[in-house]
Amino acid sequence: MTPKRKQRLMLVGLMLGGVSVAVAFGVNAFKQNIMLFHSPTDVVAGAVQPGQPFRVGGMVVEGSVSRSEEDLAVQFKLTDHAQTIPVRFEGILPDLFREGQGIVAMGAMDTGGTFGATEVLAKHDENYMPPEVAEALEKAGKMPGTAATYGNKTVVEP
């Protein structure tokens, strides 16, 4: 083997090695960070184990939001109009969080059957409904209005 070939082989070997390490890292990180979406119906049906992180979406039940007197803890109920689950959260809710509004929350169920949210997302448009929520509602057969009501909203550039 000529020295030149040897060098080229080394270069190719280094690249292959590097790329495989990167892929291994990537796949591993990927596996650990996938978050599934479940509707309240799925949750009540026992689709997730307590402590396992996932995302849940639905409408905030009117009149269900209650805040703590001392700190920023808040509790509310989330529904897809078929099933309802209680959610607790501590921190600042997004500007468009309102009762009767569609939201998506990230977190996990505790053993008592309450969803402990680490993050709550509401979209920046008063009529907008997150696509997962819309779909979950449709599945439960409780979609308010028709799909067209949110289909013709103005699109906004990032």
Next chain:
Amino acid sequence: MIPELGQFALILALCTAVVLAVVPLAGTITGHTGWMAMARPAAGAQAFFVSLAYACLTWSFVTHDFSVLYVANTSNTSLPLIYRLSGVWGGHEGSILFWCFISALWTAAVAVFSRSLPQVLLARVLSVLGFVSIGFLLFVLWTSNPFERLFPVPIDGASLNPLLQDPGMAIHPPMLYLGYVGFSVAFAFAVAALIGGQLDSATLRWMRPWTNIAWMFLTVGISLGSWWAYNELGWGGWWFWDPVENASFMPWLVGTALIHSLAASEKRGVFKAWTVLLAVLAFSLSLLGTFLVRSGVLTSVHSFAADPTRGLYILLFLGVVVGGSLLLYAVRAHKLTSTASFELLSRESALLVNNILLVVASAAVLLGTMYPLFVDALGYGKMSVGEQYFNAVFVPLMLPILLIVGLGAMLNWKRDKLSGRAVPLAVLGVASIVLAALLATQLLSFKMSAVASLSLAIWVTASTVYGIVHRLRNKRKRLSAVLHTPAAFWGMSIAHVGLAVFTVGVALTSIYTEEQTVRMELNDDHSVGGYSFTFTHLDEVRGANFDAIEARFAVSRGNAELGDISAQKRFYDVRQDTMTEAGIDAGLTRDLFIALGEPLDGGSAWSVRIQTKPFIRWIWLGTLFMAAGGLLAALDRRYRKVGVPSTTSDRTARPALRSDKNGQGSSASIPVTTRVSAPGGQTGL
């Protein structure tokens, strides 16, 4: 009347685009010079008509013509003039028209600044750009007509989304689009090279400034977007790995790889097929970005609509562009052979490693962005990929880049030995670590991760500066040597230092940020990160088109009063939207960030988010450096006096060029096997 004129101009623009796409290309096939010569006037005519259409839409915005549906949807009589001008690209239809406008401008710019290009090549390049234009003009006319009328005419419009009423947001899309569309020029050259089956160094040299400029705009666009998110979203974050952010970041990563591989291809004639592939990928990812943002397939804070026909059209268009160019690549790429050799320790190797890392990083981002969409499309349920995935993959990939960036830049082409430089480099390496440890402990507090990332940033700077010094060694007249160093070299060095500055900002912000969300009543005080914040005032204020509640906080550190910070909660009139306007006290070494949450107990108390963010400005400062470096490199005199790439003029050109000729093996029978180092090795980039 004016909107109809705009519509008419758009149709004419489509006609000229068809002429531009078809006639010159037919000319290259039949060898008809007159047909090829059509390319330039057609490009000019297209630019004229698209600009006219764009001006008509702007006019409708300025004069509040709410009989135009798009204006009624995105504007309002109370909207300030600047947001009416930026509102033109604030919604879907207008932003696609804006795409066409920028694309037409780039095409015209290529037509104007291409006197030195051979006619056949120019005809092919402009034809490809014409095809891209057809795709987008059809999209506008077919699915997203901005001039559609509305009857009955509303008295007032629905107004622009308040989130977009921000100076940063007004110029973010144009910059981003200039970058996206700018990659179409590199793409057109790549496709033209594939059609012609050859890519010589003069053409490559011609591509470089264009790619640099596009990359510069994309850099500015992305960092403006990040800056806007920091200011307007009220979370105090600057990057969320949101799909729409990723959509702009992927072309940036591949574009960065392209800039570097172009250097190697131009100078040494290596990686040619790879360079062409990167040019195709960069533009394809730009189109993918447009698709992701515009089709509304994303679960993201950015895409607010779903319109299947539009999505389907862009997907089809993407399929034609990517599929067509990759097919062409598969058939023709073998013609772009590289026969020049290089050794393990050479600038080519360093650039190769850079390219691999950037492309792998881009692929990782692509996986994280697209996988949830595929899973959803295939009906396996809804899922999302968390921020941690991106950080976990991205950070390890960037570390080796930081290690070799300064080193690679000082290596010679073809082969090099570090023997004379090993000792100074080792000293610099150790010094970087010591300095980083000192700085971290003195300025902030000791943390291993901070020391590691600071050392890397200092190392990048130190090795870059050492590269400059090393380059100028042995020069008798130092000053004249500095003055004669090409602008491209300074541009590169500045961009690399920018990377170091950016690294400092990212690392220190993510490691040392302190955040607290607290409940505060008037006159409460709270301390975060060594600063004390006192809630002093709560007022109602009236803005141009919103009411706001303004909270004022007095800030102090120890006994020193640092002034006030005001944060607002805004309620926009027309759309009834609530918006958080964060109060930020900006500084070079730290930002103090306050955002109002929500009123508690009927408004007597507020939930407040307080953050101290060390060195966050350095993130955007770093990107500014990078952009400035890209611009400076593009302005290099070497690119402006590009010789006609006919064989005769190359012979008379400088030695650097002659070595390229050998290296790229345009006369494929003479592979370079000599061990003599290339004459261009020292001088070039």
